[in-house]
Amino acid sequence: MKRRQNQPRRLRKQPKMRRVDSAMPLPRLRVPKKARRRRRRNQVRSRMPLTTLRQILLSARWISLGLLALSIYALTLIGLDENFYLTSIPVEGVVSVPATEVVQASNLAGSHVFAANPGAAAQQIMDNVPGIISAEVTLNWPNQVHINVTEDSPIAIWVEGSNQFWVTRNGRLIPARTESLGLLMIQSEVEIPAAPTPVAGEDALVAGEETAVPETISANMRFVPQDVLAGALLLKELRPNIERLYYRPGSGLSYQDGRGWRVYFGSGTDMTQKLVVYETIVDELLAQGLTPQYVSVSNQEKPYFLAQ
Secondary structure (H helix, E strand, C coil): CHHHHHCCCCCCCCCCCCCCCCCCCCCCCCCCHHHHHHHHHHHHHHHHHHHHHHHHHCCHHHHHHHHHHHHHHHHHHHHHCHHHECCCCCEECCCCCCHHHHHHHHCCCCCECCCCCHHHHHHHHHHHCCCEEEEEEEEECCCEEEEEEEECCCCEEEEECCEEEEECCCCEEEECCCCCCCCEEEEECCCCCCCCCCCCCCCCCCCCCCCCCCCCCCCCCCECCHHHHHHHHHHHHHCCCCCEEEEECCCEEEEECCCCCEEEEECCCCHHHHHHHHHHHHHHHHHCCCCEEEEECCCCCCCEEEEC
8 A cells, every 4th residue: 555655646648639620600790780870970970070171171162262361461461551652752864854843743652552653654754744855664662663764955945035945856845944055045026925804794803903914934836847946056056156046937037137237047957058148248238338227038049138
């Protein structure tokens, strides 16, 4: 008995494990219909705000409305900002014409930069400012404008009564702005119409009151005829001592000779021949002891004179 107790205990031999392939299908798990409906409902509720927000933000109508609001806001800021208004307008090229007159004629002072039209402003300057033959208006962002003009230099002075006008190269008469020394003066002997006499009635002057008649600054003629201007300049070139000529529509140009008589030259560019004829007539009269009262060589082929 003791020997059996000291001997190790034997374990029983276990049978070998065999792998058994079961062809039996596993049971299919199914979610209850109520649970599926509840799940779908929860998913729709969670996605609804994001989908709606995307549709609103990505809608063409809302995008257009946003751009319109942004444009209105930008235009409002630009329209109310003083930095977009033309307040300082420099003018270059003026010599006798005041710069303020040029700026006033352009109609740009105080206007908005979006409302300014450089081409129209330049045309208004040339049309409304006498003596300006060309004007250029440059507009830069945001409120910088620059005006450059070219004046028409006078070549003679036209005198009507107490008024003086400049004669430009094309014969146009413009008000004289400054005194021009060394220019030929042409005195117009056209009668200036008198001011109309007030008629008794509702508009009659009240006794004892004085009414000032505004002085006119416009010439009777807007242009000097080209043949008259050409003849006057040629006479000045041939006789530099001539400082003043006289003009009448019927007899043309005339000159008061320093020896005491008037000589009529007419008009045109044949002043060289007329001067020769005139000097010949005067020499013959003086040689005979006669003093001419006037000499006319307007028609050099048929001159005439009056002498005593």
